[in-house]
Amino acid sequence: MSEPQSPPDETLDPLSELLELSAALGAHLEAVQRSGAVGLPPASAEAWQALERSSRGAPPAGAPSAASREPQAAPRVGTRPAAAPRAGAPPAAAAPPGAPALSGATPRATAPPAVAAPAPAPSGSPEQAPRARAEGLAVLADRVRDCQKCGLARTRTQTVFARGTGTSGLCFVGEGPGADEDAQGFPFVGKAGQLLDRMIEAMGFSRDEVYVCNIVKCRPPDNRKPEPEEMSQCVPYLAEQLALVEPQVIVALGATAVQGLLGATGGITRLRGNWRLYQGKIPVMPTFHPAYLLRTPSAKREVWDDLQAVLRQMGRPTPTRS
Ligand code: SF4
Numbered sequence: 043m044s045e046p047q048s049p050p051d052e053t054l055d056p057l058s059e060l061l062e063l064s065a066a067l068g069a070h071l072e073a074v075q076r077s078g079a080v081g082l083p084p085a086s087a088e089a090w091q092a093l094e095r096s097s098r099g100a101p102p103a104g105a106p107s108a109a110s111r112e113p114q115a116a117p118r119v120g121t122r123p124a125a126a127p128r129a130g131a132p133p134a135a136a137a138p139p140g141a142p143a144l145s146g147a148t149p150r151a152t153a154p155p156a157v158a159a160p161a162p163a164p165s166g167s168p169e170q171a172p173r174a175r176a177e178g179l180a181v182l183a184d185r186v187r188d189c190q191k192c193g194l195a196r197t198r199t200q201t202v203f204a205r206g207t208g209t210s211g212l213c214f215v216g217e218g219p220g221a222d223e224d225a226q227g228f229p230f231v232g233k234a235g236q237l238l239d240r241m242i243e244a245m246g247f248s249r250d251e252v253y254v255c256n257i258v259k260c261r262p263p264d265n266r267k268p269e270p271e272e273m274s275q276c277v278p279y280l281a282e283q284l285a286l287v288e289p290q291v292i293v294a295l296g297a298t299a300v301q302g303l304l305g306a307t308g309g310i311t312r313l314r315g316n317w318r319l320y321q322g323k324i325p326v327m328p329t330f331h332p333a334y335l336l337r338t339p340s341a342k343r344e345v346w347d348d349l350q351a352v353l354r355q356m357g358r359p360t361p362t363r364s
Pocket residue numbers: 186189190191192193194195201258259260272275276
């Protein structure tokens with residue numbers, strides 16, 4: 043007769059054996075409860091007594107250790123498990139220094155950049171107060187009419203403020219009044235103005251819905267170019283005009299207009315056709331002055347290219363040139 047492989051422990055009496063079984067049962071029940079199971083009966087009194095003894099460091103002989111009873115990373119009831127990453131989602135990028143920690147949040151794959159809410163339309167905008175805008179322009183025209191800030195006031199017949207409403211969003215800015223404009227009190231009414239009107243019509247606008255004005259409001263003698271001092275004195279009026287009209291796009295006619303609007307100097311041949319920004323927000327397209335086109339008709343091709351770029355910028359159709 044062979045000896046048994048695991049001889050019974052003859053040192054255990056029946057009571058100790060019962061306590062050992064109770065402790066094991068209690069540990070099992072605790073582990074089941076910690077696993078999130080509900081509806082289980084409470085452990086027996088003996089089991090809890092055995093567990094209390096084991097927690098005091100006096101486990102019954104043969105009882106499993108506290109460490110072996112402790113469930114491994116069992117989630118607590120009521121605790122939402124961490125969200126698993128979405129299939130196909132890229133790994134989370136490291137947070138930049140100073141960025142707040144995202145606890146438990148699944149990072150979005152392509153978080154859009156924050157977009158500032160659009161600023162409310164200023165008073166006098168076409169949407170809110172067209173009448174207030176017209177009144178503001180009328181008040182400004184009255185101020186300009188009496189202006190004596192530079193020497194051009196001594197030789198003018200009258201000031202030449204603007205023409206058109208600007209409701210199209212398009213604004214043309216030229217250099218200054220000529221003889222016809224000085225006589226009639228409106229900008230671009232001579233031969234160059236008639237050519238500008240044909241350009242406006244070819245773009246698909248009516249004459250009156252385009253705002254037209256100049257860098258200086260008084261005619262320089264002999265149609266000379268305005269002096270820098272004369273321009274600097276008069277440009278604040280232009281700034282007020284544009285703030286009221288709020289054009290979508292400005293077309294600068296000639297090098298003096300580009301200089302007065304943007305401070306950029308240089309030949310218009312180099313400047314034209316390249317977008318600039320007025321006060322960092324309004325697109326400006328420099329192009330040739332209509333008076334130059336009267337002398338150089340071959341340059342109409344470049345001007346038409348520039349005006350088509352303006353139409354594209356405004357989201358308007360670009361008609362083919364007849
Ligand atoms: S050009 Fe301008 S600044 Fe000079 S007097 Fe005329 S309105 Fe005044």
